[in-house]
Amino acid sequence: MLEIKNLTKSYGDVLALDRFSLDLKKGEVLGLLGPNGAGKTTLISILSGTLGDFTGTASFLGRDLFADRSLKNRLGVVPQDMAFYDELSAMDNLLFWGGLYDVPRAELKKRAAELLELVELSARAREPVKNFSGGMKRRLNTAIGLLHRPDLLLLDEPTVGIDVQAKVSILDIIRSVGAAGTAVVFTTHQLAEVETTCSRIAIMDRGRVLAQGTLEELVRIVGERDVVEIAGEFAAAAFSEAVRDLAGARVELLSAADGLASLAVADTAEVPRIMDRLFRRQLAVTDMKIKTPNLETVFLKLTGRSLRD
Amino acid sequence: MRRLLLVLATDVRRHLKSPAAILVFMAIPMVMTALIGIIFAPRTEGKELPPIPLVLVDRDKGLASKLLLGSFDVDRMKKMFQVTVADEAEGRRRMKKGKASAMLVVPERFTLDLLEARTTALTVVKNPAEQFLPDVVEEFVSTLAVMLSGAVQAFAEEARGIRAMIDRPIESFPWDKLGPELGRAQKKMAAAEKVLNPLLLGLKEEETRAAGAKAQVTRTDIFSMMLPGMAVMFLLFIVQTLMRDIVSERQDGKLRRMMTTPLRPLELVGARLAGGWVMGVAVLLVMVAVGTLLFRARWGTFGYFLALAAAASFWTAAFFGLFHALVRNRNQAGAFAAPIILAFSLFGGSMMNPEAMPKAFLAVGLATPNRWFIDGAALVRDGKFPALSLLVLAGSGLVLTALAVPALRRRTSV
Numbered sequence: 001m002l003e004i005k006n007l008t009k010s011y012g013d014v015l016a017l018d019r020f021s022l023d024l025k026k027g028e029v030l031g032l033l034g035p036n037g038a039g040k041t042t043l044i045s046i047l048s049g050t051l052g053d054f055t056g057t058a059s060f061l062g063r064d065l066f067a068d069r070s071l072k073n074r075l076g077v078v079p080q081d082m083a084f085y086d087e088l089s090a091m092d093n094l095l096f097w098g099g100l101y102d103v104p105r106a107e108l109k110k111r112a113a114e115l116l117e118l119v120e121l122s123a124r125a126r127e128p129v130k131n132f133s134g135g136m137k138r139r140l141n142t143a144i145g146l147l148h149r150p151d152l153l154l155l156d157e158p159t160v161g162i163d164v165q166a167k168v169s170i171l172d173i174i175r176s177v178g179a180a181g182t183a184v185v186f187t188t189h190q191l192a193e194v195e196t197t198c199s200r201i202a203i204m205d206r207g208r209v210l211a212q213g214t215l216e217e218l219v220r221i222v223g224e225r226d227v228v229e230i231a232g233e234f235a236a237a238a239f240s241e242a243v244r245d246l247a248g249a250r251v252e253l254l255s256a257a258d259g260l261a262s263l264a265v266a267d268t269a270e271v272p273r274i275m276d277r278l279f280r281r282q283l284a285v286t287d288m289k290i291k292t293p294n295l296e297t298v299f300l301k302l303t304g305r306s307l308r309d
Numbered sequence: 310m311r312r313l314l315l316v317l318a319t320d321v322r323r324h325l326k327s328p329a330a331i332l333v334f335m336a337i338p339m340v341m342t343a344l345i346g347i348i349f350a351p352r353t354e355g356k357e358l359p360p361i362p363l364v365l366v367d368r369d370k371g372l373a374s375k376l377l378l379g380s381f382d383v384d385r386m387k388k389m390f391q392v393t394v395a396d397e398a399e400g401r402r403r404m405k406k407g408k409a410s411a412m413l414v415v416p417e418r419f420t421l422d423l424l425e426a427r428t429t430a431l432t433v434v435k436n437p438a439e440q441f442l443p444d445v446v447e448e449f450v451s452t453l454a455v456m457l458s459g460a461v462q463a464f465a466e467e468a469r470g471i472r473a474m475i476d477r478p479i480e481s482f483p484w485d486k487l488g489p490e491l492g493r494a495q496k497k498m499a500a501a502e503k504v505l506n507p508l509l510l511g512l513k514e515e516e517t518r519a520a521g522a523k524a525q526v527t528r529t530d531i532f533s534m535m536l537p538g539m540a541v542m543f544l545l546f547i548v549q550t551l552m553r554d555i556v557s558e559r560q561d562g563k564l565r566r567m568m569t570t571p572l573r574p575l576e577l578v579g580a581r582l583a584g585g586w587v588m589g590v591a592v593l594l595v596m597v598a599v600g601t602l603l604f605r606a607r608w609g610t611f612g613y614f615l616a617l618a619a620a621a622s623f624w625t626a627a628f629f630g631l632f633h634a635l636v637r638n639r640n641q642a643g644a645f646a647a648p649i650i651l652a653f654s655l656f657g658g659s660m661m662n663p664e665a666m667p668k669a670f671l672a673v674g675l676a677t678p679n680r681w682f683i684d685g686a687a688l689v690r691d692g693k694f695p696a697l698s699l700l701v702l703a704g705s706g707l708v709l710t711a712l713a714v715p716a717l718r719r720r721t722s723v
Binding site: 045048049050069070072073075077079080081082083084085087088092096097099100101102128144 | 312315319322323326327561562563565566567568569570571572
């Protein structure tokens with residue numbers, strides 16, 4: 001349905017997208033996971049036609065996404081901004097934004113009512129949106145992108161700044177939209193969101209896809225090894241030096257920063273050896289955790305940094 | 310076109326749903342017009358003088374002085390004079406305190422002198438502290454004296470008869486002769502009334518003015534002259550506020566979202582310019598209605614005024630379309646717009662009468678919509694077609710539109 005090839009975009013000397021390529025099938029929900037500055041919003045902006053001056057191609061439904069204006073009727077976009085009119089009601093907003101697409105008026109009204117039901121705003125459909133909570137506004141923002149039943153839905157961090165209940169509601173909507181056959185791309189830096197919502201995950205950093213696949217496929221990148229996370233009062237270089245001769249098939253240094261380091265171990269029996277080495281080198285350890293492999297450990301291995309960095 | 314109309318209709322609805330800014334901008338010119346009109350317009354009511362305080366000193370205490378005092382008690386005289394009967398010392402004291410404009414002294418034997426057709430005199434003592442009102446009293450008394458003299462001469466025979474009867478003791482008063490004497494006098498009065506009533510000669514007031522001098526303006530005229538200037542100044546403020554959406558929607562992400570839909574940039578630009586135009590005309594028409602209701606302002610032929618309002622709103626929408634294509638953000642728009650509008654209003658004649666403005670101001674004013682709108686409105690008020698104003702506003706509006714459309718398209722493409 002969507003085939004992106006070698007998308008490249010620079011802001012001056014900064015490379016925001018670096019030969020980015022991706023395929024997406026009908027009904028697939030793709031989570032684009034990456035830290036701030038990874039290039040997620042740039043990708044969404046290019047695909048939605050609001051950012052120019054790039055190279056590369058994107059084919060959507062067999063046509064050139066960047067040349068064929070009629071494809072805008074098949075594309076839904078949910079921006080990170082709450083982009084609607086506060087002084088209008090939820091229903092009036094839906095009718096206005098939906099009216100910009102080629103949807104017959106009668107059908108649009110019916111669809112708007114359906115969506116208000118879906119995002120649980122029916123009871124307040126006629127109330128000015130300025131009275132809504134942040135979560136309600138996010139749900140309305142999402143509903144606007146679905147009015148014209150798009151074949152591809154692009155969501156840019158749709159759960160930013162809302163409470164858990166509203167977040168769960170929006171993620172449910174994304175899952176149901178995917179189940180109904182719409183291909184979905186949504187960006188986030190919340191690991192739990194992509195783990196629970198997406199059928200496929202792409203990990204992005206510095207404008208490139210580092211790895212993509214299902215959660216299970218990605219976890220296999222780290223292997224079956226546990227991850228030992230060690231916190232303490234040590235320098236990154238001193239830690240790396242201390243565990244250097246332990247590294248091998250059974251122990252792998254995943255990341256080392258001042259005060260925090262991670263190692264993959266084939267067996268938890270390796271942990272005492274590691275701790276002994278650190279004590280011998282007089283590196284102060286204040287905390288130690290053993291984690292089973294998950295998306296976070298995959299991300300850590302691929303990017304060398306935590307999502308919070 | 311369908312999308313253009315949808316954006317236009319939604320814009321109008323949005324602004325009508327939260328009309329606070331528009332209402333404030335519409336109320337300000339009305340309040341300013343009312344205040345300036347009340348302060349500077351001549352009063353049409355209260356032209357009559359207040360009653361003139363007059364002290365009457367009655368040294369005669371006879372029939373004629375009583376009749377004289379009674380004549381001040383009729384309604385018409387009450388409006389002119391407020392009479393206090395006092396002695397001379399009290400009269401002078403009241404004048405000194407400013408409580409009396411003049412003192413009328415009726416001399417002793419006044420009644421007898423009149424009955425005997427002897428020369429007598431009423432004395433008017435004028436308050437030296439006042440200039441105008443004592444002269445009115447003096448003129449009035451001199452007129453009264455002429456009338457009394459005439460009456461005494463006309464009724465001299467009857468007066469002598471009555472005088473002769475008065476001199477007799479009361480017990481020998483010839484009551485039987487009093488009737489015929491009064492009857493003769495009554496017949497003379499009736500004859501005189503036939504001649505005098507109705508009066509053949511009337512008095513008509515007419516305002517005169519020197520050649521070339523202007524007619525005195527009424528308060529309604531002041532409002533009618535001021536309102537167009539105020540209206541166009543606040544039209545600029547209102548349209549500017551409405552069209553600020555162009556920059557604010559760029560900042561808050563709505564523009565980006567619109568551009569993800571099939572809406573074309575040119576449709577959006579057209580909707581924004583048309584929205585400013587439509588709202589401008591509507592605002593001006595509301596101001597006309599309110600100005601007519603509140604101030605009874607005259608606007609002239611409605612069709613001509615509508616054309617002028619449409620041309621001025623078109624100019625304003627095009628100008629602020631271009632303006633918002635050039636500014637970077639909402640704050641910059643706010644910072645620059647107010648000084649521009651105030652300069653237009655100052656040089657264009659919204660803040661002062663163009664006839665009282667320096668020549669340099671007048672020359673600069675030709676580049677403002679205010680000047681052309683005010684001039685056009687003055688012509689429309691006089692029943693004339695404002696051809697030149699329409700031509701200038703519509704023509705320059707077209708030029709501004711031609712500049713605004715590509716500039717806005719560039720700003721719209723994100």
